[in-house]
Amino acid sequence: MTTAPATAAQALTGLARIRPAGWLATPMPTDPVDLLVRARQVLAADHPGVDGRVSVVSARYTAAVFAVHRPPPECSLVLKLHADPAAYAGETLAYALLADTAPVARLYSEGDSSLSLLLEYLPEAAEWSGPRMPAVLAERVAAVHTASLRLPGEAAEAMAGFTLAALLDAPAPAWIADPAAYGEVLAAHLDAYGPALVPLGHLDLKPGHLRRRPDGEVVLLDVESVRPDVTGLIDLVTLPAVLRQAGHELSPDRVLGLYLDATTALGGSWTVGSLKAALCAYAAATGLESLHGLDR
Incomplete structure (x- = not known):
């Protein structure tokens, strides 16, 4: 797979499905x-x-x-x-x-x-120039991916139908190109997190969606696209392009390392090998054209 640099918009080439014009009956007005x-x-x-x-x-x-x-x-x-x-x-x-x-x-x-x-309301953008920002973004993304491991009891019960335990026994979603590869992705997540994880992912990652509270805490905006079946690998693929767009030229190995550190701190047990294998299976399952060096 190619390691050519990609913009944030190009990072998920092959995965996106273009909707036909007019697909929404009552779109938002423009005036x-x-x-x-x-x-x-x-x-x-x-x-x-x-x-x-x-x-x-x-x-x-x-x-x-x-x-x-x-x-x-x-x-x-x-x-x-x-x-x-x-x-x-x-x-x-x-x-x-x-x-x-x-x-x-x-x-x-x-x-x-x-x-x-x-x-x-969070009008203040996060300051991207600091050397700690790539790790901060990786931590924020990993916190979303592992959020279901910290759900209170009632919420966890409500999401039982979306856990890895349930998804492994269910048919692959219609948008999956290779169901067998998708099964490998879920099995890898099971090894990394256990059966209770809800595999959340698909953040709309871009520099403008990272904001700062008055107390300095950095938070993510716009979780509209997050889904409980796509896994967080979609966001890991996007991370290098988003960081590059914000002025941080990190190698794929460095980005992978930041994500591994962040998920380990939040209860995951990925290894470099298991995460790269999961990424390759994810690309096969979804039709994603490139992992931008993360699999090397």
Whole structure:
């Protein structure tokens, strides 16, 4: 497999599935006035008592994000609106799994009728120039991947159908190209973590999604894409490209080492050999075209 440098957008070539134009029946509006009207309606209907000046942060086909600016001593907030019910359900599930066990933005409330989330406002970007940042990012990613090992009892019971023990006896997901290779991936995770792990992965990793709280803690934003069946290997493949995009030119071996150290500290028992074998099986299972040197 090639070791040519890849951008964050190119890192998962072969894995992405392009949806056809018009796949979403009711996409998010694009007009800024329409967006602001919808945001204020949602706040009034599903998040009563929350008011302030509203501004558009981003607007995409599937979702829109707003800042709700409130004067001190109140804290400003983020309002996220989904146009896709499946994406909303996935993000609420991700927060249920990660809120108390991984460094992600705080979720304050949900609005099922409006497909909305009210979140912690974190305008300050993480400082990427420091030499510790690659290790910090690896730690944050590993905390998400191992979050299910730290779930309270009730939440763990609710996720029993997504554990490795359950997935090993279930058919491979429809998006898997090679079910036998997918079985190897799950078996490798079983050896590394045990049967109770929910194999979370598919973070939308990019430098802008790492933010800093006023106390200095670095947290991840936007867990909408996290799923309990893809495993964290998808994020490990993306890590070198994200770090390069942020100005850190690390060798694949160094990135692999940072991830190994982080997962070991959080309960994993990967070895270099077992992790590389799992990555190769993952590429075969998903159609991923390159591991960008992580398998060497």
